[in-house]
Amino acid sequence: MTIFPRFCGASMPIFLAMNPKNHAALADRVTKAAEAALATQSYVSPVDVLVGIGWLDPGARDRWRQGQVDCLEGVVQSNLPRISEAMKIFRAWAAAKGLLASETIYVARAAQRQALRFSRSGDPTIERLYRTHWISPALLSKKRERLAEKSNRAPELVVIQPLDADWTCHRCGGTGSLLMMENGGPACLRCVGLDDLDFLPAGDASLTRQAKAKSTRYAVVVRFSRSRRRYERQGLLIERQSVDDGRREE
Numbered sequence: 001m002t003i004f005p006r007f008c009g010a011s012m013p014i015f016l017a018m019n020p021k022n023h024a025a026l027a028d029r030v031t032k033a034a035e036a037a038l039a040t041q042s043y044v045s046p047v048d049v050l051v052g053i054g055w056l057d058p059g060a061r062d063r064w065r066q067g068q069v070d071c072l073e074g075v076v077q078s079n080l081p082r083i084s085e086a087m088k089i090f091r092a093w094a095a096a097k098g099l100l101a102s103e104t105i106y107v108a109r110a111a112q113r114q115a116l117r118f119s120r121s122g123d124p125t126i127e128r129l130y131r132t133h134w135i136s137p138a139l140l141s142k143k144r145e146r147l148a149e150k151s152n153r154a155p156e157l158v159v160i161q162p163l164d165a166d167w168t169c170h171r172c173g174g175t176g177s178l179l180m181m182e183n184g185g186p187a188c189l190r191c192v193g194l195d196d197l198d199f200l201p202a203g204d205a206s207l208t209r210q211a212k213a214k215s216t217r218y219a220v221v222v223r224f225s226r227s228r229r230r231y232e233r234q235g236l237l238i239e240r241q242s243v244d245d246g247r248r249e250e
């Protein structure tokens with residue numbers, strides 16, 4: 001018996017590459033993850049699905065969002081054909097549901113606000129597919145606009161409280177209790193121009209809100225939790241005047 005010629009055709013459909021049972025199991029996982037994300041936020045993104053099916057660790061996703069990882073595919077725990085298969089299943093599911101495609105801007109939560117990269121190849125079509133969020137048509141158009149606006153807004157600056165105090169600023173060779181991750185490595189607050197801000201610890205939600213609204217510049221301070229494997233908010237770096245004003249109005 002020769003099965004060899006069957007697999008030699010140049011036009012062999014891609015789906016033959018995955019065994020049908022594996023394909024069905026993957027389709028089931030992708031659908032469940034997408035349904036869950038849609039139920040909680042009324043839209044689903046490829047990143048939501050990758051996290052939902054367990055291929056993308058939330059901690060790795062956060063590092064990518066902070067611009068510390070070259071491309072998202074580099075931290076996804078699966079190979080490219082499997083990822084592409086999952087994304088195809090996801091888009092077919094979204095289209096069948098009648099969800100609305102909405103291209104979203106992804107920029108790093110870092111001082112340079114660089115565009116985030118998804119694929120190893122950097123192919124514009126693949127990048128666009130990753131950037132596309134699928135939105136529930138049940139959302140009223142007003143709410144949809146607000147959601148799109150929120151997704152496209154530049155994310156907050158993030159400053160890290162390092163777990164290991166032994167680090168060196170890649171620009172000046174100094175150090176400090178807080179750092180900001182840049183493409184070249186960690187940078188001290190003086191070098192990124194945030195050293196004049198005051199730390200406002202998290203806890204007083206109304207003071208935080210007031211002060212944030214009054215401060216022209218601020219950054220979120222986070223620390224990595226080893227047990228929860230994600231960054232957690234510690235408070236804000238904010239202009240001292242805005243904290244004083246916020247206190248007066250409380």
Ligand SMILES: [Zn+2]
Nearest residue numbers: 169172188191
């Ligand atoms: Zn420095």
